[in-house]
Amino acid sequence: xxxxxxxxxxxxxxxxxxxxxxxxxxxxxxxxxxxxxxxxxxxxxxxxxxxxxxxxxxxxxxxxxxxxxxxxxxxxxxxxxxxxxxxxxxxxxxxxxxxxxxxxxxxxxxxx
Ligand SMILES: [Zn+2]
Numbered sequence: 001x002x003x004x005x006x007x008x009x010x011x012x013x014x015x016x017x018x019x020x021x022x023x024x025x026x027x028x029x030x031x032x033x034x035x036x037x038x039x040x041x042x043x044x045x046x047x048x049x050x051x052x053x054x055x056x057x058x059x060x061x062x063x064x065x066x067x068x069x070x071x072x073x074x075x076x077x078x079x080x081x082x083x084x085x086x087x088x089x090x091x092x093x094x095x096x097x098x099x100x101x102x103x104x105x106x107x108x109x110x111x112x
Contacts, residue, residue: 003039006104007047011055013106018056023111026060030108034101035069035083065107069100 014026033039041064052058066083073079075094080086082098089096 003043003047004051006039006044007051010048010104010106011051011057014057014109015055017109018111021111024056025112026057027110027112028061028063028108029057029106029110030063030065032065032067032105032107034067034103034105036085036098036100036102037104038085038102039104041066067101069098071096071098073097 010029010031014029018024018026031044033041033044044064045062048057048062052060068081068083069085071078071080071082071086071089073089073092073094073096076089076092078089078091078096080090085098086096088094
């Protein structure tokens with residue numbers, strides 16, 4: 001599962017920051033997820049719970065902030081802001097061009 005790998009790298013980043021920042025506990029993490037990252041929020045939360053066990057982040061609350069993307073139809077000019085990938089234009093059925101982010105970014109972290 002894709003989300004498990006993402007959680008593993010998320011924990012690795014947190015532990016790295018803990019080592020350089022000298023904190024011992026993470027209370028909460030706000031994670032911005034790009035609309036085109038193809039990530040299921042539920043799966044991400046579940047994966048985080050499982051993988052954070054025994055790490056510095058095991059009691060941390062993971063807050064997911066969904067970033068939006070822009071969908072643009074090249075045929076009819078339809079435009080919409082979406083939070084997940086859409087492939088077909090709801091107006092004309094043409095292919096949509098998506099502009100957005102695939103990245104996961106830690107926006108905020110409450111630590112001790
Ligand atoms: Zn269209």
